[in-house]
Amino acid sequence: MKPLSYIYKMLSEYQSVFKYNNFKHFQTVVMGLINTPHRGTMTQIYQSTRPTTTYWALAKFLSRSKWCLDKVTSVLTQQVQKVYSKGVYVYDETKSTNDGYRQFGAHFFINTRYNKRNKNQSKFHHGHQFGAIGWLCDTPEGTRLFPLAVRLMCPGTEEDNSL
Secondary structure, three states, X not given: OOHHHHHHHHHHOOOOOOOHHHHHHHHHHHHHHHHOOOOOOHHHHHHOOOOOOOHHHHHHHHHHXXXXXXXHHHHHHHHHHHHOOOEEEEEEEEEEEEOOEEEEOOEEEOOOOOEEOOEEOXXXXXXXXXXXXXXXXXXXXXXXXXXXXXXXXXOOOHHHHOO
């Protein structure tokens, strides 16, 4: 079996999570990330797949379409557990330091009111934390951690932040 056909077979399991057009955009994003050897721009990721969809529809999918992270995570978890049946879930709340202040993970927001040298200057917002869950397992190559979901959590709303 060719590697690409295997990847498309794996991606086909996500079809129930998305509507048809959104599923095609999802495939384009995943294949673009695989085909781009470095962290490129969205245009580089998009063009590396030679897709039949339009770029603006892809960007719109990423920012506006309705899809459920829990359903995507569920399919991803099932796929990882098929291959690596013995493992353990791990959870992490990341903390970071910025400008000498200890804080829960810094979150980047675009600051549309401040432009310097013709470039938008983003800023950090303090007081946010990130929660992540993954599947830790042993492979023939060693111990591996497969990230399954990452969420921005706001302090004070614990019931909304549960993974």
